[in-house]
Amino acid sequence: MKIDLTPILNGEVKELPFTFTENVPAETLESRFKGLDMAPDGDVTVSGKLTDISGYYEISLDASLRCATHCARCGKEMNTVCTCSLRLIASKDAERAEDEGYIVYSDREIELDGPVYEELSISFPSKPLCKEDCRGLCPVCGADLNTESCEHSEKEEKDTL
Ligand SMILES: [Zn+2]
Numbered sequence: 001m002k003i004d005l006t007p008i009l010n011g012e013v014k015e016l017p018f019t020f021t022e023n024v025p026a027e028t029l030e031s032r033f034k035g036l037d038m039a040p041d042g043d044v045t046v047s048g049k050l051t052d053i054s055g056y057y058e059i060s061l062d063a064s065l066r067c068a069t070h071c072a073r074c075g076k077e078m079n080t081v082c083t084c085s086l087r088l089i090a091s092k093d094a095e096r097a098e099d100e101g102y103i104v105y106s107d108r109e110i111e112l113d114g115p116v117y118e119e120l121s122i123s124f125p126s127k128p129l130c131k132e133d134c135r136g137l138c139p140v141c142g143a144d145l146n147t148e149s150c151e152h153s154e155k156e157e158k159d160t161l
């Protein structure tokens, strides 16, 4: 995901819209999404714009990635869409590389992969739910309480009444 700065550098435009659709690279899955219970179920899509604000570039974008995961309560396989929004200042100063909200570039293009995938991995829900009121599994017998009831869950309900 690279923004080609040529039209901006040539002074043709002040604003550069962009969209990208791509497969999440395998090495990114290994490094960025390691430890997360998620498997991409489609391409990542990114859209936004770069604006030339005399002297520096401002980038704003939205990214989304559909992925497969498991419900944190009942363990059922489910799909979710991981989304994030980013605002970045593009800088040529390499010392900015570690600064929050900055993206460093060196030539005629800006590589977005790093910040986009980092933000997506941070935005991934730590406890995805198959539905808002998922009742989960019985801790004793493992029955899926969304579809069945067991003696333990019935007892629990009686106790709380
Ligand atoms: Zn569930």
Ligand SMILES: [Zn+2]
Pocket: 138, 139, 140, 141, 142, 143, 150, 151, 152, 153
């Ligand atoms: Zn039970």
